[in-house]
Amino acid sequence: MKCPYCHDEQTSVVESRLGDEGSTVRRRRECDLCAKRFTTFERVEGPLIRVVKKDGRREVFSRDKLASGVRAAFHKRPIAAQAVESLVDELEKWAINQETPEISSTAIGKEVLSRIKSLDKVAWLRFASVYLAFENLRDFEKMLGEELKKSKT
DSSP states (O other): OOOTTTOOSOEEEEEEEEEGGGTEEEEEEEETTTOOEEEEEEEOOOOOOEEEOTTSOEEEOOHHHHHHHHHHHTTTSSSOHHHHHHHHHHHHHHHHTSSSSEEEHHHHHHHHHHHHHHHOHHHHHHHHHHHTTOOSHHHHHHHHHHHHHHHHO
16 A cells, blocks of 8 residues: 555555444554555445446446535535435445346436435435436426425325
């Protein structure tokens, strides 16, 4: 592991702890050259999953890309960061547990929408506006109208 300060490759593990209910390992390391300490995290890499985009392109599933989109929806919302990270963990597990090596971006988007909605309706609307590519105010009005009809029944 390279030291982020001096870039020397000789580092020592000072301490290791399990995190995220055993799915990650947190390690405190110390550089043998400059003696500065830093933290690394290890996570088991799941099976290779490809995402089939709407235009037919395929790309490797990225937890970071998924997390970025979900975090953006919850930006400045009164939801704990840990709750958002747990949601991302759940979504990643969902993707890994699909019985196919390819998942459509549409399926992922629908799963994200269904899970966000139970946590925060504003975050849900934000995510929906990007995922469903709202073009104007009428798109928002239509979606809100449909949601109001659902909530009355």
